[in-house]
Structure formats: C-alpha cells, structure tokens
Amino acid sequence: MDAVVKSLSARMADATADKPSVTRPSREEAEAAVRVLLQWAGEDPDREGLIDTPRRVVRTYEELFRGYRDDPSIVLDRVFEEVAGYDGLVLLRDIPFYSHCEHHMVPIIGTAHIAYYPTQGVVGLSKLARVVDVYARRLQTQERLTAQITDALEETLKPRGVAVMIEAEHMCMSMRGIQKQGVSTLTTRFTGLFKEEPGEQARFMAMVRSKAA
Ligand SMILES: Nc1nc2c(ncn2[C@@H]2O[C@H](COP(=O)(O)OP(=O)(O)OP(=O)(O)O)[C@@H](O)[C@H]2O)c(=O)[nH]1
Numbered sequence: 001m002d003a004v005v006k007s008l009s010a011r012m013a014d015a016t017a018d019k020p021s022v023t024r025p026s027r028e029e030a031e032a033a034v035r036v037l038l039q040w041a042g043e044d045p046d047r048e049g050l051i052d053t054p055r056r057v058v059r060t061y062e063e064l065f066r067g068y069r070d071d072p073s074i075v076l077d078r079v080f081e082e083v084a085g086y087d088g089l090v091l092l093r094d095i096p097f098y099s100h101c102e103h104h105m106v107p108i109i110g111t112a113h114i115a116y117y118p119t120q121g122v123v124g125l126s127k128l129a130r131v132v133d134v135y136a137r138r139l140q141t142q143e144r145l146t147a148q149i150t151d152a153l154e155e156t157l158k159p160r161g162v163a164v165m166i167e168a169e170h171m172c173m174s175m176r177g178i179q180k181q182g183v184s185t186l187t188t189r190f191t192g193l194f195k196e197e198p199g200e201q202a203r204f205m206a207m208v209r210s211k212a213a
C-alpha cells in the first residue's frame, strides 16, 4: 500500500501546479478591505448590524475559498485494492457544488457527474466528491473546473478512462448583467476509453440522464 500511496503523490505533482502562489494579506487587512467595500456600496460599516460583518465575511471567504488550501493529491491518496478485480465503470451522479466565477465573484451553482474505469483498485466514493470541492472552492470558470477535476483523476488514478460532466447556473448571468434566469451551462471532458470510444461516451451520457440506469 505504501508504494502505491507514494507513487500516487508523485503523480499529483503536475495536477497541483495550477494553484496560484501568492502572499496572503493579514486577516486585519482583509477585514479592512471588506469595510471599504461596504462603504463603496453606500453603507455605514460602523452601524450595529454591520460592525461584525467584515470579520464574518473574511471567515466566510475562508470557507468558500478553502480549495486554495486543499490538495487533491491528499484527497485521492488512498486506494482500495481489494475489490475482487472490479474494473467496471464507477459513476457518481448529481454531486452538488457551489463555486464562484472568477470574473464577477458571484456563485456558480451546479452538479457534477464523474465516471472512471479503475485499473489498480478504486478510491473512496466520497473522495471523488471531495475533489469536486477542492476545485469548486476556488474562483473558477466552468471549463477550467471541468478540466481540473478530470486531470486530477487522470493523473492520480491512471484509470482506463475518466468522464466528467458539469451542469451549472451562473449567477452572474441570472442576477446581474444579461439577467437570464435558469440557463444551464453544460461542459464535458473525456479521457481514455471515453475519448476513444463514442459508445462509452454515449453510455456515460445515458447513465447520467437515466435515473433507472
Ligand atoms: N466561458 C465562460 N464564461 C464565463 C464563465 N462565467 C462567467 N462567464 C462569462 O464571462 C464573461 C465576462 O465578460 P466581460 O465582458 O469581461 O464582463 P461583463 O461586462 O461583466 O459581461 P456581462 O456578464 O455580459 O455583463 C461574461 O460573458 C460571463 O457570462 C465561465 O465559467 N465560463
């Protein structure tokens, strides 16, 4: 097991290289920035209801953007090999997520569907959902989110194929700007078997769509 764990970590080196390297301001500086934004919006940050808001907003940012602190290589490090040689499709459907668009910093609300064909063992099911959150809890475009989830699974698990589909509504299109509510954006990324064999893509799509599959 140790050998497998080590080689998985090594394979993740490239997948984590996408994390920007920045010097974080202090908590006090971040809270001061929230005060400025409150004033910019026309508020009095010293009134009773808002006095603790900068502190709350910074804590909320820690939660909403904790993906910058998380590492998918750690999430995916544990492989279960005793699965009686199971090498069929594993599909997690309808994984809900919240992200934020990098252009406007407002929510992207969606679901992810992930499938892979294992080679040497399987990962814990919850870990697939955790990988979605590692990347969703960063500023994103839907395309990059789709690619990063796919690449993390591909590089760590070296499966026979990965399929990722994301469906999401972008609040920057719903509550501001063009103001079109209920628009669903779909993105997909396929590797291995899913890329090479149209039948596998079709099967994935059918299983995502059919609750009875
Ligand atoms: N491709 C892609 N575009 C996105 C995503 N999230 C938001 N956008 C788009 O990013 C674009 C930013 O366009 P800009 O013209 O720079 O910004 P803007 O003036 O605020 O644009 P509007 O939203 O049209 O008001 C908009 O068209 C958004 O709809 C995403 O995940 N992927």
Ligand SMILES: [Zn+2]
Residues within 6 Å of the ligand: 101, 102, 103, 104, 105, 106, 170, 172, 173
């Ligand atoms: Zn946006």
